[in-house]
Amino acid sequence: MKTFGTLLVVLFISFSINAQEFKFEKETIDYGKVTKGSDGDKVFVFTNIGDQPLIISRIQSSCGCTVPKKPEAPIMPGKKGEIKVSYDTKRLGGFSKSITIFSNAKNARKVIKIKGLVTKELSLEKEKSLLSDTKR
Incomplete structure (x- = not known):
């Protein structure tokens, strides 16, 4: 039983040493x-702060009104990646949507x-633009 416990601890330590992480500029x-x-x-910009390539397997949004696009290539350690949303x-009103990222990171799911x-x-800038166009 002690051997199994020791093996489990060694496996956990080796997994966390090689685990991937990524840090977003804004979440x-x-x-x-x-x-x-x-x-x-x-665009969400992130950095792979792990020591192995970061692979984003899929991205899922909380509704069909939000379309995320994942990077196709692995993000190498120390490099930046982008998730386009x-x-x-055309839908009026307030919105608050979640995008869930599935990857090989230490925390496999990130929101x-x-x-x-x-x-x-119209925004104030668009109104000014329209007014200046009509004066010409």
């Missing part, structure tokens, strides 16, 4: 107030989030 992206139909694309800004508010009003 939540706040779109703020955006107008209906505006660009809903954002596209939110459907990141997006949030914001889609309005039908």
Whole structure:
């Protein structure tokens, strides 16, 4: 029994030494107030802080209005990677969505989030742009 316990401890230590980790610059992206139909694309940037290539096997969003895109190639140790997220800004109202990342990291499942508010009003900058176009 002691041999089995020792083997289990050694296996756990060797697993955690070689475990992958990744660190996000931001774990939540706040779109703020955006107008209906505006660009809903954002990018989460992360760094592989492990000592082995990081492989993201799949990404799942909490609804069909959010489409994440995972990196296809492994992210090497010390290198940065990106997860692109596209939110459907044709849907009015507030939103808060989760994106779950499945990988070979020490914590195999990681959740990141997006949030914001889609309005039908023009933003102040768009109004200025439209006004300057009509004065020409």
